Structures are given as structure tokens and as C-alpha cells.
Amino acid sequence: MAALTAFLTLSVCLLLPHQTFAKNDAPCQRSKWNNGYSTFVRRHIRDGTPTSVDQNEWEKYIRNNGGCDRPTQSFLHPKDQDRVNEVCTDKGGKRFKENLCISREPFTFVTVRSEPGTCGIRSIRQETKHLILACEVLSNQCLPVHFEGNPENFKPDNNAKGCQGGDPKGDAPSTRTTWLWLLLALLVLVFNFRN
Numbered sequence: 082m083a084a085l086t087a088f089l090t091l092s093v094c095l096l097l098p099h100q101t102f103a104k105n106d107a108p109c110q111r112s113k114w115n116n117g118y119s120t121f122v123r124r125h126i127r128d129g130t131p132t133s134v135d136q137n138e139w140e141k142y143i144r145n146n147g148g149c150d151r152p153t154q155s156f157l158h159p160k161d162q163d164r165v166n167e168v169c170t171d172k173g174g175k176r177f178k179e180n181l182c183i184s185r186e187p188f189t190f191v192t193v194r195s196e197p198g199t200c201g202i203r204s205i206r207q208e209t210k211h212l213i214l215a216c217e218v219l220s221n222q223c224l225p226v227h228f229e230g231n232p233e234n235f236k237p238d239n240n241a242k243g244c245q246g247g248d249p250k251g252d253a254p255s256t257r258t259t260w261l262w263l264l265l266a267l268l269v270l271v272f273n274f275r276n
Contacts, residue, residue: 105179108182108244108245109169109223110180110217111217112219118224118226121225121227124151125155126156126157127156130142130156134205139191140195143193143202149198152195153193153195154192154193154195155190157188157190157212164188166224166225168212169214169244170245172185173244174237175237176241176246177235180215180216181214183212183235184214186211187211188209189208191205191207192208193205214226
């Protein structure tokens, strides 16, 4: 009896964090975060970003528009928003890993690094790389919810599936978690029935 109680306690401890913090293991699955796309746009596709790499302009921009708390920020041009969204489709992106897709074509963007806890700028660099984005389904459309850095300058694998291409697992993380919860519920019923 003590062993079963210990097992149930351990199961709850292991399942609660998994349920709460689960992330999709493939792109274009239902998002667990409703504001993911709007947060992505607010952080990375802002209107009014400086058109140069002038340190004073960027420091003023970040100070006036928020972001001093983020030590590394990447900004895409607003005119590229439709192309950025296409990274989360078969047309514009390939699967990379987990819920990440990589753009078929490179993008030009600005990366700003600032001193932690201040708005002081350490470096500003215009980069041209393939984008790596977390893609999830919101309102029945697969959209970017996270900009992942690409310091290794990865390029898409020609043999990889398109970002939305044929995932037989569907909502795998949610399904797996649901089955674990059902197993736990069954064990609790058996435990209660025996007492």
C-alpha cells in the first residue's frame, strides 16, 4: 500500500510540470499560448525601427519603445512580415527540429545586443541568415511564435519535409500527456477501490 501511495505521489510530481510546460515536438501543432504570434510581432517586426546601424539611434529606439530587459533582440523589416509568416508553411519553410522551422531563403535583419539591466548598446549587426522560427497553430493558421537565434548559420536540409508537411503524430505531446493522466486516474481509482 505504501508503495502505491509513493508511486502515485511520484507520478503527480512528474506529470504536473510536463502538463504545464509542455511544448510541441513538431511545428504547426495547436499552440498552448494564445498571444504567441502577437508577442512575436511586437518583439521582432516593429514599425519605426531605425534604418541604419547607428548605435545612438538604436539606443534611443529601444529606450523609448521597450526592450531594455532583453539583452539580445533581432528585428525584421515590417515589409517582410508576409514572407516571415510563410516560413511556417511548406512554401516558405522546412522542418528544423522540435517545433522549429527554418526559412528556405535567407532574410536580412538587425541584431542588437545590449548591456544586461541597462539600455546601453554593446553591438548592432545587420545579418543575412536563414530564420529559425517556432511555428504553432493559432486561429487555424500556422504562425511564428518565437525567433530562435542561428549563430551556426544553419541552412535548410533539402531532404527535410516542409514546415507543415505530413506529421502523422498530429498533437503528439498533448495526446501523450493525456494518456499519462488517464493512467494516473485509473491508478487512483484502483487505489480508492481497494481501500
